[in-house]
Amino acid sequence: MDFTNANHNNGEIFMFQSSSPPKLTQPTPPPPTVIHKAKYKRNSISKSPDEARQKRIELDAQARRKHREQLITAKRIKHNLDAYKDDDAESEFDLTHQDIERLKSGLNDSNRESRLSSLKDLCTYLADPPDTLRHFVVNDNCIDILIKFLSGTDPDEQLQATWCITNIAAGPKEFCQKAFTAIPHLIAFLRGETISLQDQAAWAIGNLAAEAPECRDLLRANGVLVPLIELLNSKNVTLAQTICFALSNLARGPNANLDEFFSAGITQHLLFYLGAEEMNEVVSEISWVLTYLTSSDDDKYTQILLKEGIVPLLVKHMRPFNHGPLALPLIRTFGNIASGPDDNTDILIQQPDFLPAMLEYIQSDCRPVKKESLWVMSNITATRRPEVLIKVFNAGFIPILSTIATHTNFDIRKEAAYSLLNIASHGEEYMRSLPHQDLLPGFLEFVRSQDMDLIRLGLGYIELLLTQVQNGQQLIEQMHGIDALESVTLLEEPSLRDTSTRLMDKYFGEDFYSNINEVQLVE
Structure with missing residues (x-):
């Protein structure tokens, strides 16, 4: 179908919302007019005060949030590889009080080699600490001993002690709290000259920042951001990866003080690594940083990045198609960009x-990549500009979205349904272009489900079908959709019940059945 001269429904757009929170909500008479665009939140997926979330939807949002946070900011243990040379080595340690x-004693030995050996052993044991070692860290003088090493002058001992930290x-959490006293030493190491010690200190800072908002506040209050960002000047790939891991954790939360990130010049450093061909290893970590920088409720930070030309540099890393660690942060950054003004979406699709x-990403066999790519497309299709939808149509999304919306698991189908409904809500011409014979059975399954969000999506589609497609009533009747609508009239949720009742009365009341009987008599 050619949408070159497609109408835009006189400026009226009806958008549908996913399990992610909406950026804006506009309560108006039905059909639903909730604008779908939503950011990936840095610390949690908050709920709009205008939304009445059901328990199952809350659980779904919590599961997605937990999965995202684990992927983005999981703390990272550093293993002593020498301790794992034996293939039969135990993965857990059983240390007696005598071993501790x-x-x-080894840590306090006068012999340097004994101290270093004990530090290395401690690093290894801390990867999976038994109860006796936990007591040593939390209730004994472990941290005090390590601080003495950090305050010393032996670089090898400083490195091993930082590794322990x-x-x-x-x-x-109780471990992290004990490590707070090391923060000034870690920051001092960042300003030093030894790359291995800088890298290890940044790693420790990243782990501390991942713990809780108060940890991030403490680190920022101690001035950790500027030396971290300055270290990106080193152009050392390994160090840059660790620095970005720490920065992504520090950028989390509603009080991240992103102004300090930008005033320290983070933009130019990120642009350098994204544009340098030999720095591909760093791109994944940089993309995690960008996920948080673009998720702020204040769009000014995204605008800074867009004006500096971040989008072309990110898009070039979408190919060759990657299912792994790079795909997810790229997707989330694109989704956050598209959640902003329509100008942001234009910048994306101009690439x-x-x-x-x-189109490749939404067909991925990797479930998180597929699901979150569909979320990005729901933000894209929520635009108010028909030229964007024309490009979506011409790129071949409709058949793929339709298949996903009717042939996969409900949570994946739901994500595809948002995009289809956003497209349909732009006007009759868009609605008529969809394959309703294929879509209607799937949306009726939504209506028959016990998921309030799915039911809402199904009712939204049925209302558009009834109001904008000439044979919509007949299609619904032929596919036993009336029974599905009737089942919703029995629900306790008032908005769904009222919508279903209104549709039943208006389109399938006495007049509808009278017309059906007349046709049957004539035949």
Whole structure:
């Protein structure tokens, strides 16, 4: 179908909302007019006060949030590879109190080699600490001993002690709290000259920042951001990866003070690594940083990045298609950009490779990539500009979205349904272009489900079908959709019940059945 001269429904747009929170809501008479665009939140997926979320939807949002946070900011243990040369080595340690005393004695030994050996052993044990070691860290003088090494002058001992702090910071909250006293030393190491020590200190800071908002506040209050960002000047790939891991954790939360990130010059550093061909290893970590920088409720930070030309550099890393660690942060960054003004969406789709790559992403066999790529497309199709939809149509999205919306698991189908409904809501010409014979059975399954969000989507589609497609009533009647609508009239949820009742009365009341009987008599 040619949409070159497609009408835009006189400026009226009806958008539908996913399990992610809406950026804007506009309550108006039915059909639903909730604008779907939503950001990937940095710390949590908050709910709009205008939304009445059901328990199952809340659980779904919590599961997605947990999965995202684990992927983005999981603490990282650093293993001592020498300890794992034996293939039969135990993965867990069973240290007696006598073993702990021997370890403490080695850490305080006058012999340097004994101290280093004990530090390495401690690093290894901290990867999976038994209860005896937990007591040593939390209730004994472990941290005090490590601080003495950090305050010393032996670079090898400083490195091993920082490694221990890194693994302590990767542990539970009570471990992290003990590691707070090391923060000034970690920041001092960032300003030093030894790359290995800078890298290890940044790793420890990243683990501390992943723990909780108060940890991030403490780190920022101690001035950690500027030396971290300045270290990106080193152009060392390994160090840059670790720095970006730390920065992505520090950028989390509603009080991240992103102004400090930008005033320290983070934009130019990120642009350099994204544009340098030999720095591909860093792109994934940089994309995680961008996920948080673009998720702020204040769009000014996204605008800064867009004006500096971040989009073309990101799009070039979409190909060759990658299912792995790079795909997810790229997708989330694109979704956050598209959640902003329509000008942002225009910048994305003006890149020739963007929509073709997204078409591959929504067909990925990797479930998180597929699901979140569909979320990006729901933000794209929520635009108010018909020229964007024309490009979506011409890129071949409609058959793929229709198949996904009717042939996969409900949570994946739901994500595809948002995009289709957003497209349909732009006007009759768009609605008529969809394959309703294929779509209607799937949306009727939504209506018959016990998921309030799915039911809402199904009712939205049925209302558009009844109001904008000439044979919509007959299609619904032929596919036993009336029974599905009747089932919703029995629900306790008032908005769904009222919508279903209104549609039944208006389109399938006495007049409808009278017309059906007349046709049957004539035949």
